[in-house]
Amino acid sequence: MKQYINVDSLTDIVSNSVGILIILAVVSLIHDNSKTYQLEIPIEHQSELSPVFIIAKDDKLIVLDTDKIFSNAAMQATDGAAGGKRIFPLNYGQLFAQIDDRQGIVFHAQDIAGSKDWHHFTTLQKNNSALRQQLNQIDPKKQFAYFFVYDEVGEGDISGSGFESFRIAREYLKSKHIKSGWKPVDSDHPASICDMSFNALCKYLPSYLGSS
Amino acid sequence: MATKARRYARYLPEKKLEISLFPFLSIFLSVMGVLSFINILSSIHTPQKIEMSTQLEQGYKVAFQIFSLPEGIIIVPPIARLEDLQQVIDDANVRDEIASIIVQRKQFIADIKAYKGLIDDFAIEPDIDKISELLKEIRFINEEALKHNFLYEEFILFGIYPDGGKAYHKVRDVMARSQDASSISVGLEPLDANWTLNINGTPVIETQQQERQ
Numbered sequence: 001m002k003q004y005i006n007v008d009s010l011t012d013i014v015s016n017s018v019g020i021l022i023i024l025a026v027v028s029l030i031h032d033n034s035k036t037y038q039l040e041i042p043i044e045h046q047s048e049l050s051p052v053f054i055i056a057k058d059d060k061l062i063v064l065d066t067d068k069i070f071s072n073a074a075m076q077a078t079d080g081a082a083g084g085k086r087i088f089p090l091n092y093g094q095l096f097a098q099i100d101d102r103q104g105i106v107f108h109a110q111d112i113a114g115s116k117d118w119h120h121f122t123t124l125q126k127n128n129s130a131l132r133q134q135l136n137q138i139d140p141k142k143q144f145a146y147f148f149v150y151d152e153v154g155e156g157d158i159s160g161s162g163f164e165s166f167r168i169a170r171e172y173l174k175s176k177h178i179k180s181g182w183k184p185v186d187s188d189h190p191a192s193i194c195d196m197s198f199n200a201l202c203k204y205l206p207s208y209l210g211s212s
Numbered sequence: 213m214a215t216k217a218r219r220y221a222r223y224l225p226e227k228k229l230e231i232s233l234f235p236f237l238s239i240f241l242s243v244m245g246v247l248s249f250i251n252i253l254s255s256i257h258t259p260q261k262i263e264m265s266t267q268l269e270q271g272y273k274v275a276f277q278i279f280s281l282p283e284g285i286i287i288v289p290p291i292a293r294l295e296d297l298q299q300v301i302d303d304a305n306v307r308d309e310i311a312s313i314i315v316q317r318k319q320f321i322a323d324i325k326a327y328k329g330l331i332d333d334f335a336i337e338p339d340i341d342k343i344s345e346l347l348k349e350i351r352f353i354n355e356e357a358l359k360h361n362f363l364y365e366e367f368i369l370f371g372i373y374p375d376g377g378k379a380y381h382k383v384r385d386v387m388a389r390s391q392d393a394s395s396i397s398v399g400l401e402p403l404d405a406n407w408t409l410n411i412n413g414t415p416v417i418e419t420q421q422q423e424r425q
Contacts, residue, residue: 009234016238017245024249041369043273043399149402153374158405160374166402184377184402200388207399 042207044181051146051181051204052138054169055095055191056162057109058150060118061169062093063134064107066193073097073105093117104194104202108187109150121165124172135169140178144206145169147182148191160184179206272363273397276350278383280376284335285383287346288324289317293364294353300362310356313349338382347392354395367397374405 053064069092076088077099087108090097094115096108112118119131126132138145147169151160170180181204185191194202277288291314298310327334350366357364368387372380380400387393 009238012234013238013241016242020242020246021249024246028253041275041399041401043367043397151372151374151377151402153405158374160372160377160402163374163402163404182400182402184372184380186375186377189377189381201384203388 040209042209044205044207047144047179047206049142049144049179049206051206052143053191053193053204054145054147055107055109055185056121056147056149056166056169057112057118058161059165060112060120061131061165062095062109062112062115062118063131064193065092068092069097069105073099100192100194102194102199103192104198106190106192107148108190121168124168132172135173135178136176138173138176138178140176144179144181145173146204146206147180148185149182150186151184152186179208181206273365273367275369275399276346276366277369277371279335279371279373279403280380280383281332281335281373282375282378283332284337285379286324286335287320289320289346290366291317291321297353297357297360297362297364300360301356302360306356310353313353335379338379338386340386343383343386344390344392347387347390347396350396351392365397367399370398370400371403372400373403 053066055062055064069090072091076090076097077083083099085098085100087096087098089095090107094109094112094117096110098106098108100106119129121131123129123131124135135145147162147166149160149166150162153160166182170182173180192202196202274290274293276290279286279288294310294314294317298307298314301307301310324334350368354365356362370380370383387396387398
């Protein structure tokens with residue numbers, strides 16, 4: 001007598017799985033087509049608060065210690081390395097800098113991997129992380145955070161390299177009642193700190209909602 | 213009784229306990245399949261529709277939206293409350309001028325809705341003269357609203373897509389040099405590439421943007 005393999009159970013399993021997947025796909029499609037997310041966009045406001053500059057790139061953030069940066073840049077300028085718009089190492093967060101008449105001090109962030117001054121945005125979740133401590137030092141009554149956010153996108157990515165870290169940091173700062181502003185930067189339009197008396201674009205404003 | 217039952221039990225044929233694994237396997241594989249499906253769905257980042265809004269200060273600030281893409285900008289001007297503003301203006305010349313702006317803007321929105329190609333193709337390189345003209349227009353509208361005590365103020369709302377910074381900087385360069393822009397408020401927000409636009413509820417842009425994904 002021939003023995004046949006019974007495939008009923010296999011068919012049952014396969015048809016169960018396929019059926020559930022089809023239902024899920026239909027539900028997910030209907031759900032996605034009807035859902036619209038509303039983004040509340042803060043508006044730039046004139047302010048007496050002074051900016052604390054932060055660069056967001058490759059999901060990492062660096063809080064710029066302006067005293068240290070300016071003193072390092074001044075040393076380079078004294079040595080003649082900063083003349084003629086030459087790009088020189090800043091000895092800070094693997095950043096390179098450039099002195100420009102119109103843009104002030106320009107920051108070039110190229111290879112930041114391995115730098116201890118750059119912190120991944122996920123470290124904001126940790127209580128004692130260096131990034132959290134640096135952001136906590138911002139005094140909401142006197143200061144606000146200003147982000148230079150890299151919008152360059154890697155292959156296969158859907159977001160600018162600094163977008164996610166900026167959003168997370170902004171949310172964290174909002175919970176601490178610290179205002180923040182930002183502008184997109186890239187290799188052609190790098191981050192720069194300058195005085196408004198030199199250039200009208202040297203304006204760093206906090207953005208917030210009318211009710212804030 | 214108890215000894216009789218024990219004696220009887222001794223002669224019962226031994227039966228192996230057979231457990232069918234089929235229901236367990238069926239549930240297990242079904243759950244596995246569903247979880248992998250959900251995982252795949254979330255990993256491919258299904259497009260999300262977004263609509264930019266802002267907390268309107270006492271309800272009178274209206275967004276003049278500029279979406280900044282790698283290929284250029286897409287301008288989405290507001291229309292709705294502009295018609296109300298036109299009603300309260302007594303000067304016929306000004307009223308005509310606003311009427312012409314409304315017609316132009318309606319035509320612009322209609323063009324966006326009617327456009328059948330990819331949304332990227334609709335983006336235009338920011339042109340200095342065009343931007344200056346728009347800034348002048350916004351200033352004119354805001355000043356007329358203020359003159360007539362009508363609670364209406366247009367502000368520029370930038371939605372910046374990845375690699376859209378170049379077009380944004382061009383517009384801001386023009387704004388920095390323009391006197392007209394000094395009184396215009398600005399808002400800006402980073403947008404992900406899979407966030408599709410919902411322009412006044414038009415489905416055309418959304419479909420095209422999804423195709424691009």
